[in-house]
Amino acid sequence: MASSKLYDSAAAAVADIHDSATVLLGGVSGTNAPTALVSALADRQVRGLTCVCDSTYYGAEVLHRLVAAGCVSRIISPAPFGSGQGDMVHELWRSGDLAIEVVPWGTLAERMRSAGAGIGGVFLPVGIGTRFAEGKEIREVNGVECVFEPPLRGDFALIRANRADSVGNLVYEGAQRGWNSAVVSAARIAIAEVDHVVEPGDIDPEQVITPGIFVNRIARASSAPIG
Amino acid sequence: MTLERLDALSVARRAAAEIIPGSVVAVSGDWSIAVADLVREDKGVWFLRAGGTLSDLPINAADAGAILRGGNVDLSIVQAAQVDSRGSFAGYHATDYPGPQGHAGLIDLAGARRVVTVLPHNGADRAPNILDTLTLPPDGFRCVDTIITDVAVFRVADTGLTLTEVAPGWSAEDIRAITGTEVTVAPGLREMDFTVPPGKPPSKVYADGPSAIADLPDGATVFIDGFGGPGGMAHHLLVSLRDRGSRNLTIVSNTAGIARVVSFGTPPGRTAIDHSVLVENGQVAKAIASFPVSPSVSRPSEFELAYRRGEVDLELVPQGTLAERLRAGGAGIEAFYTPTGAGTLIAEGKESRVIDGREYILEHGLRADFALIRAHRADTRGNLVYRGTSRNFNAVMAPGARVTVVEVDQIVQPGELDPEAVVTPGIFVQRIVRRPDGFTGYE
Numbered sequence: 001m002a003s004s005k006l007y008d009s010a011a012a013a014v015a016d017i018h019d020s021a022t023v024l025l026g027g028v029s030g031t032n033a034p035t036a037l038v039s040a041l042a043d044r045q046v047r048g049l050t051c052v053c054d055s056t057y058y059g060a061e062v063l064h065r066l067v068a069a070g071c072v073s074r075i076i077s078p079a080p081f082g083s084g085q086g087d088m089v090h091e092l093w094r095s096g097d098l099a100i101e102v103v104p105w106g107t108l109a110e111r112m113r114s115a116g117a118g119i120g121g122v123f124l125p126v127g128i129g130t131r132f133a134e135g136k137e138i139r140e141v142n143g144v145e146c147v148f149e150p151p152l153r154g155d156f157a158l159i160r161a162n163r164a165d166s167v168g169n170l171v172y173e174g175a176q177r178g179w180n181s182a183v184v185s186a187a188r189i190a191i192a193e194v195d196h197v198v199e200p201g202d203i204d205p206e207q208v209i210t211p212g213i214f215v216n217r218i219a220r221a222s223s224a225p226i227g
Numbered sequence: 228m229t230l231e232r233l234d235a236l237s238v239a240r241r242a243a244a245e246i247i248p249g250s251v252v253a254v255s256g257d258w259s260i261a262v263a264d265l266v267r268e269d270k271g272v273w274f275l276r277a278g279g280t281l282s283d284l285p286i287n288a289a290d291a292g293a294i295l296r297g298g299n300v301d302l303s304i305v306q307a308a309q310v311d312s313r314g315s316f317a318g319y320h321a322t323d324y325p326g327p328q329g330h331a332g333l334i335d336l337a338g339a340r341r342v343v344t345v346l347p348h349n350g351a352d353r354a355p356n357i358l359d360t361l362t363l364p365p366d367g368f369r370c371v372d373t374i375i376t377d378v379a380v381f382r383v384a385d386t387g388l389t390l391t392e393v394a395p396g397w398s399a400e401d402i403r404a405i406t407g408t409e410v411t412v413a414p415g416l417r418e419m420d421f422t423v424p425p426g427k428p429p430s431k432v433y434a435d436g437p438s439a440i441a442d443l444p445d446g447a448t449v450f451i452d453g454f455g456g457p458g459g460m461a462h463h464l465l466v467s468l469r470d471r472g473s474r475n476l477t478i479v480s481n482t483a484g485i486a487r488v489v490s491f492g493t494p495p496g497r498t499a500i501d502h503s504v505l506v507e508n509g510q511v512a513k514a515i516a517s518f519p520v521s522p523s524v525s526r527p528s529e530f531e532l533a534y535r536r537g538e539v540d541l542e543l544v545p546q547g548t549l550a551e552r553l554r555a556g557g558a559g560i561e562a563f564y565t566p567t568g569a570g571t572l573i574a575e576g577k578e579s580r581v582i583d584g585r586e587y588i589l590e591h592g593l594r595a596d597f598a599l600i601r602a603h604r605a606d607t608r609g610n611l612v613y614r615g616t617s618r619n620f621n622a623v624m625a626p627g628a629r630v631t632v633v634e635v636d637q638i639v640q641p642g643e644l645d646p647e648a649v650v651t652p653g654i655f656v657q658r659i660v661r662r663p664d665g666f667t668g669y670e
Contacts, residue, residue: 028278028288054278054288078331081324090325100326104334105277106292110560113289117551120564120580120587126296127334129315129368131327141561142591150582171647178279182288206612207648209287 005168006197006218010036011043013191013219017156019046024112024187025053025062026159026180029079033062034158034180034193036221041158042069052112052154054105054179055079064088073098076152078105104132109182111152116185116214121150157187160221161210164194165203168212177209184214191217230401232348232377233394233419240265240421242304242345242375246272249428251299251654253277253336256306256318258345271428271608273654275300277335281654283646284610295335296559297626299654303339307346307371309356309363312408314371314383316344317363329364337367338559348376348405355407357381357388378402380419387411392419431609432638432659436467439632439658443473443597450553450598450624451480451502455518456491459617461601461634462500462668463660468599469504475512478502479553479593481546481620483514483530488521497669503529506539513540515593517549545573548590550623555592557626557655562591598628602651605635606644609653618650625655632658 007013014037017023023041027033042065049072053063066072067088080100081090092098103111107126114122123146127133137148159180162173170192172180184190192215233241239261246252246266253275254260263274273282277291286294294300307316308323318333336342346356357374374381379402380392390402391413399412433439443449449468453460484502493499505511506529514530519541521528533539544552545567555563564587568574578589600621603614611633613621625631633656 078334081326081330093326100328102326102328102331104331105288106295106335106338109287109289109292110558114563118566119551120566120582120585122555122560122564123562124296124560126338130334130365132331132334144561146561172285173647174285175276175278175280177285178288178291182279206614 004166005216006166010040010193010219013037013217014041014044014158017041017044017046020048021046021155022050022052022153024154024157024183025051026157026183027062028054028175028179030062032160032176032178032180034160035062037158037191037193037219038062038065042066042071045069046071048073050074050076052076052108052152052183067092067098074101075099076101076103076108078103078108107149108152109179111149112183112186114151115153119151121148123147124149152186154183154187155189157183157190159184159190159192161192161194163196163198163203164192164215164218165198165200165212166218167200168192168215168218169203169208170194170210170215171203171207172209181209184210189216190214191219193219193221195221230378230396231394235261237421238345238375238377240423241380241419242343243423244420245304245343245373246270246302248272248426250301251275251294253295253300253303253339255303255333255336256345258306259304262304265423267425270426277332281652284649284652285647286652292335293558293626294654295338297557298340298559299626300339302341302343303336304343304345305333305336305367307344309358309361310344310346310371310374311358311361312387313385314369315361315365316367316371317361318366319363321363333366337370341372342367342370343373343375344371345375348378353405355405358407378405381410389413390416392417394419430607431657432607435663436463436634436660437470439660440464440467440471440597440599443468443471445473446475447473447596448477448479448594450595450600450628451478452600452619452621452624453486453501454481454616454619455485456489457486457499457501457668459601459613459619459621460486460501460668461599461632463662463666464599464632464634465500465502465504469508469510472508472510474510476505476510477513477515478505478511479515479595481517481549483516483519483528483541485518485521485528488523488526488528494669500668500670506530506533511539513542515542515544515549517544517546519543543573550620552590552593553620553623553627556594557623560592562589564588565590593627595628596630598624598631600624600631600633602633602635604637604639604644605633605656605659606639606641606653607659608641609633609656609659610644610649611635611651611656612644612648613650622651625651630657631655632660634660634662636662
């Protein structure tokens, strides 16, 4: 029998995330995010992480927790900066302690999909004529001007779902699906934080959104607030 | 006398009037987001949100980007900081976000079929926000077709801006005086109106197969669903297409019709309906398929026989590549690199590239004029659920066709399908047909 994917705690599930790892984070602007996993990771004081996420602002305690703990050296995101003064990401970037790569969100999601689907890169018509096409390979394909976008792979993905069975099949709740289901297939090891763990067969196969083959570890969500 | 500028709600009301019943709309910025609240629910409008919702349906973020790129968003309403005379816009003031690139939140929205910007006509210092050339970095390049400000409405063309509407009390000369580029005044210049017109989307439900494909032309490219056996195939639509007789078709499908020869579950004395009905009727010029021949040498398929006679062309595509090309076509991906087939006959004539030490070949997205697909249930908005493995190629074909026609067992009212369980959102489905009672898929 295969070893169980179910871990006793969020801390146990993230125990081997190493310095300099690339970590893909689910959630949007800090909502529907894997808060227990991120909290456990911040406690571990790893260094030099590259974090890929939708955005860091609007009270995104999730990424800020990692940044504040000094774990992050690079952020890849469509919206890395807060718009107010005193934004932590802004200040660290200005002081040279944090590298930033800004990527349009549809392109970011597609680059991760490519990684999960074994695609070597895609030609997209996104960002032509803007700063997001600068420095990239540009080619006309089928009469459409496109930029080449390579896959973006993670060492780990930390995601939040509503329900998992013990083999890792996942269902989400509402907008939770958005970025969580988009990042899960792009990492070598995907860790899902869920509200409920059920037995195989308890989830209707027609309703499974993320097949268990993409999910390596499952931890129960903590009800404790982060921060 | 100081002329009154409109408040944000009035601008949003004017922008809401741009929304066509049943269309797909993406919005960004406070002024734009207010628009969604002004559109009545019975107008059947879909609102796409980048975080992963399409009105009440939860969707994957990669699918949200795909919907924008794939030409499935009819209209983006974007709050801009500046617009230029050629329709490029900047979304943010230089002070909003630091860094050389700032914020990328609006780049995807610029890819909608139509882009409308809303913005204050002038900045806090009264400097014009509509200019010959942007002074801020663009987020959309020559994509805006209509500009709505707190004093006027402009249409954008290659020749520049045309003033079509003014706020109450304002004249064309007043507008010219505060605009940073040349303005042509439309002959029918009128006062802005703030009523949001009601309206209902046209019904997607058709009486039967023949009426749903009555305009499928000769020479069309048609996606046809199914896998190998009879499951998950739109048999009623196939027979309807045979009866219509459209010719010179390019069919894109997993097989080119082998259900008849493999005979899985076929009742004695009957014949499974598959692509063969089109091939033997002389309607197919070419197939793009991954499994075009019969698994049995002694029982060749109709397509195989026609191929041997030199009557049809074939483009052979590996199965996973076929699915990925279909997905790419629907997702606005013009081309992609895949390792499948590198070093084989499949790679002949295709560009190859070594990426991270592995050889890949370049494959292109596939689009169609029509897709004929099969699902279990549809609601009248076109949201679909499938049953078991009959999902096969259906879900991946729906987004990439200009007209997707679905054959279902049951049509229900909006709200009757669990949004969490919808597999194909209704934005991808243009026409719905119920499979006739007693229709079996065999002749």
